[in-house]
Amino acid sequence: MISRTSARLLLVAGVFNIVIWPRFAKAIVDDERAWSGQAWSSAPTSFLWVHAVLIGTAITLGVVVLVIGWRAHRTAPSTVSS
Incomplete structure (x- = not known):
């Protein structure tokens, strides 16, 4: 079983990858070496x-x-005790 803290770390890592990589994809498409x-x-x-394969995988x-x-x-x- 994964603790809530570890689960939150996974959530942050997942959101980070989903937010950052599309921005990187735009930079690659705009790069003169791409065409x-x-x-x-x-x-x-x-x-x-x-880069498309790397970004898609990420x-x-x-x-x-x-x-x-x-x-x-x-x-x-929950880690909160009553």
Whole structure:
């Protein structure tokens, strides 16, 4: 069983990945190395494809970690004593 503190850490890590990586994706798409010519009008380069795979993987893992953290947080026993 995961503690509430650990579950919160997973939640933060999941949200971080979901928020940060799309911003990085925009920077990659806007980078001149991502295209063989004019952006969006020419063929994408391996630079773009490699980063697209990395970003997709990171976002997927972020969602998985977020779901695990959410489920763990809901089922973790409360640490407050009455």
